[in-house]
Amino acid sequence: MAGFVKEVTSRKRALEDITERLLFPWGYPVRELPLGEAVGRRSASEIINDRPYPPFSRSLRDGYAVRHLDAAGATPGTPLFLTKTGEVSMGVCPDFEISPSEAAAIPTGGILPKGADAVVMLEDTELAGGWVEVRRGVQAGENIILEGEEIHRGERLLVMGGMVDFKTIGMLATAGVSSLSVIDLRISILSTGDEIVPVETKELPPGCIRDVNGWNLKALLSRYGFEAKYRGIANDDGAEFERRFHEELADCDLLILSGGSSVGVRDHCSEMLASLPEPGLLVRGLNIVPGKPTLIAADAAAKKLVVSLPGHPLSCLAVAFTVLLPLLMRRIGAEERECGTRLRLRLARDLAARTGPEEFVPCVLGADGSVAPIAAKSGYISALAKASGFICIPEDRETIRAGEDAEVWLWQ
Numbered sequence: 001m002a003g004f005v006k007e008v009t010s011r012k013r014a015l016e017d018i019t020e021r022l023l024f025p026w027g028y029p030v031r032e033l034p035l036g037e038a039v040g041r042r043s044a045s046e047i048i049n050d051r052p053y054p055p056f057s058r059s060l061r062d063g064y065a066v067r068h069l070d071a072a073g074a075t076p077g078t079p080l081f082l083t084k085t086g087e088v089s090m091g092v093c094p095d096f097e098i099s100p101s102e103a104a105a106i107p108t109g110g111i112l113p114k115g116a117d118a119v120v121m122l123e124d125t126e127l128a129g130g131w132v133e134v135r136r137g138v139q140a141g142e143n144i145i146l147e148g149e150e151i152h153r154g155e156r157l158l159v160m161g162g163m164v165d166f167k168t169i170g171m172l173a174t175a176g177v178s179s180l181s182v183i184d185l186r187i188s189i190l191s192t193g194d195e196i197v198p199v200e201t202k203e204l205p206p207g208c209i210r211d212v213n214g215w216n217l218k219a220l221l222s223r224y225g226f227e228a229k230y231r232g233i234a235n236d237d238g239a240e241f242e243r244r245f246h247e248e249l250a251d252c253d254l255l256i257l258s259g260g261s262s263v264g265v266r267d268h269c270s271e272m273l274a275s276l277p278e279p280g281l282l283v284r285g286l287n288i289v290p291g292k293p294t295l296i297a298a299d300a301a302a303k304k305l306v307v308s309l310p311g312h313p314l315s316c317l318a319v320a321f322t323v324l325l326p327l328l329m330r331r332i333g334a335e336e337r338e339c340g341t342r343l344r345l346r347l348a349r350d351l352a353a354r355t356g357p358e359e360f361v362p363c364v365l366g367a368d369g370s371v372a373p374i375a376a377k378s379g380y381i382s383a384l385a386k387a388s389g390f391i392c393i394p395e396d397r398e399t400i401r402a403g404e405d406a407e408v409w410l411w412q
């Protein structure tokens with residue numbers, strides 16, 4: 001029996017030590033995916049832009065391409081008159097230039113003719129015969145975007161380990177990245193406990209609950225670019241658990257367990273982790289609340305990691321967010337080592353804490369930019385649905401008062 005955790009390591013120390021001891025980053029399997037299928041995954045290499053964007057100078061408005069000096073000082077009361085020299089058609093390179101005192105009609109997105117350095121919007125003009133009446137002056141560069149102005153050749157579009165998502169995919173598309181190599185770590189999730197039953201269970205037998213952690217973990221990892229396989233539930237029978245553990249581990253690069261990490265007849269997890277080849281068990285408890293009974297182990301030669309998370313759903317997810325994800329980022333050698341955002345925000349209510357462990361309290365953002373803790377026990381499940389992230393109370397802090405700034409780890 002593993003017993004209650006007595007010696008605990010600080011979260012930061014554990015992450016640093018493991019990174020150093022296991023000589024992270026480790027290599028990983030990759031998979032080439034078409035751009036659309038790469039959404040939600042992490043790029044296996046950095047992606048460099050090989051052509052300037054935009055590829056040509058173009059108009060951002062329907063109007064007239066001009067030399068800005070020719071329109072300087074124009075107002076509705078004191079309009080200026082320019083000669084209309086031609087019209088730019090969409091997708092056609094203009095075969096004329098804009099000389100002084102000339103203007104050319106141009107659609108939004110049209111190629112800017114040579115000589116022009118601004119566009120006057122259509123509503124600020126009036127066409128009269130061959131003259132364009134300009135009623136508003138423009139600055140150089142107004143209503144246009146110059147060739148190569150936004151993204152230079154050689155500029156980095158995505159860092160190694162960067163996510164392909166709604167914020168980055170447009171850049172990749174414009175640069176013609178039609179497929180890319182994504183990190184394809186094999187991650188398996190196994191829930192443990194005789195009382196844990198599959199989600200399909202219609203009538204819960206006495207004392208049983210449906211698996212929550214397996215699904216929470218799968219969804220959390222997917223949100224941050226890691227695809228994990230949900231491998232179901234292992235029961236607490238010693239021999240059967242051992243068989244299942246080794247079978248799952250043989251098939252993945254990272255095995256995530258939940259439950260059965262503290263005390264009782266179900267403490268096979270720590271025994272299994274301790275039995276791994278060098279270096280074996282690396283963390284036998286963390287100085288965090290919730291999440292103390294977290295175990296981390298590795299088989300360095302086989303490049304396999306095992307993380308055993310606490311059974312209580314809120315604890316399980318808090319440790320996954322604050323320890324497992326940062327560990328994964330270090331394991332792959334991603335430039336960004338954390339997931340989500342860390343901010344300092346004003347606390348809306350007093351938050352009682354004790355000196356000693358680092359504490360993570362689910363919290364919700366207020367419309368006024370403050371942050372409020374959510375009162376939740378580690379066995380709660382619904383608190384997560386309301387939470388924007390966690391307030392982090394450092395090891396050396398006690399109660400934080402309303403109005404003081406607190407460190408907040410947001411999902412976003």
Ligand SMILES: Nc1nc2c(c(=O)[nH]1)N[C@H]1C(S)=C(S)[C@@H](COP(=O)(O)OP(=O)(O)OC[C@H]3O[C@@H](n4cnc5c(N)ncnc54)[C@H](O)[C@@H]3O)O[C@H]1N2
Nearest residue numbers: 191193211212213214259260261262263309310311312315
């Ligand atoms: N006397 C003490 N009791 C406990 C201590 C302690 O120090 N002294 N530590 C507590 C802490 S902290 C935690 S966290 C839990 C950790 O226990 P385990 O990691 O061994 O997890 P279990 O005992 O298997 O489960 C705890 C709880 O969570 C439920 N559970 C487990 N897996 C799932 C799942 N996949 N989906 C939903 N719910 C799950 C399980 O039924 C238990 O109710 O120990 C405390 N006890």
Ligand code: MOO
Nearest residue numbers: 290291292315378
């Ligand atoms: O670690 Mo327990 O996770 O404090 O509830």
